[in-house]
Amino acid sequence: MDIYCGDAAFEADTVLRRATLPWSMYESGTAVAAALEAAGATLGANQRQPNGVDLTVEAVFEPVEPGFIGRTEKHVAERRELRPVDGRYRLDPGTYVIRYGEPVRIPEGRVGFVYPRSTLLRNGAMLNTAVWDAGYEGVGEGRLHAGHPIELEPDARIAQLVLARADHDDTYDGSYQGEGL
Numbered sequence: 001m002d003i004y005c006g007d008a009a010f011e012a013d014t015v016l017r018r019a020t021l022p023w024s025m026y027e028s029g030t031a032v033a034a035a036l037e038a039a040g041a042t043l044g045a046n047q048r049q050p051n052g053v054d055l056t057v058e059a060v061f062e063p064v065e066p067g068f069i070g071r072t073e074k075h076v077a078e079r080r081e082l083r084p085v086d087g088r089y090r091l092d093p094g095t096y097v098i099r100y101g102e103p104v105r106i107p108e109g110r111v112g113f114v115y116p117r118s119t120l121l122r123n124g125a126m127l128n129t130a131v132w133d134a135g136y137e138g139v140g141e142g143r144l145h146a147g148h149p150i151e152l153e154p155d156a157r158i159a160q161l162v163l164a165r166a167d168h169d170d171t172y173d174g175s176y177q178g179e180g181l
């Protein structure tokens with residue numbers, strides 16, 4: 001391929017785009033922001049990242065009874081909502097469930113993944129998350145594991161949602177559809 005005749009820089013850029021765009025598996029942060037705003041989220045400038053959008057912590061819970069997963073039925077354990085003390089959730093080491101602050105809608109042709117904010121990891125904590133299905137709409141939850149004491153302000157950024165292009169069969173129609181809306 002001759003990319004050096006004419007405006008070489010322009011043509012090289014064009015060739016590069018043709019070569020890379022079909023392989024661009026993930027959406028840009030702007031596209032992720034648009035999907036969240038379509039679901040009704042109000043995003044601060046600091047939530048917009050190059051490759052995704054930061055999600056905030058809206059509530060922190062502690063399960064207070066056993067949960068249940070059977071072959072056909074499931075049950076999410078009753079939980080106790082923790083209250084901030086002097087403006088902070090002061091978490092001892094342990095396992096918590098957090099609810100994010102933003103409504104999310106996963107567009108068709110996409111799948112969502114939520115990753116912990118790296119500062120969480122750097123403080124010895126971890127956010128465990130599952131697959132965000134095409135068509136899901138709601139305010140989701142995740143598992144926060146605190147390996148050491150950690151303090152969080154309500155509405156602090158804790159995670160990042162990214163969207164990948166994906167084939168799928170049907171769209172999400174499970175029991176969590178519309179949760180928290």
Ligand SMILES: O=c1ccn([C@H]2C[C@H](O)[C@@H](COP(=O)(O)OP(=O)(O)OP(=O)(O)O)O2)c(=O)[nH]1
Pocket residue numbers: 114128129130131132133134136139140141142172173174175176
């Ligand atoms: O960390 C996550 C991952 C996903 N979700 C949302 C989006 C996802 O589409 C929905 C259902 O997730 P999943 O299919 O894993 O739930 P399930 O336990 O299999 O329930 P169901 O049988 O209703 O699908 O929950 C979260 O809130 N947190």
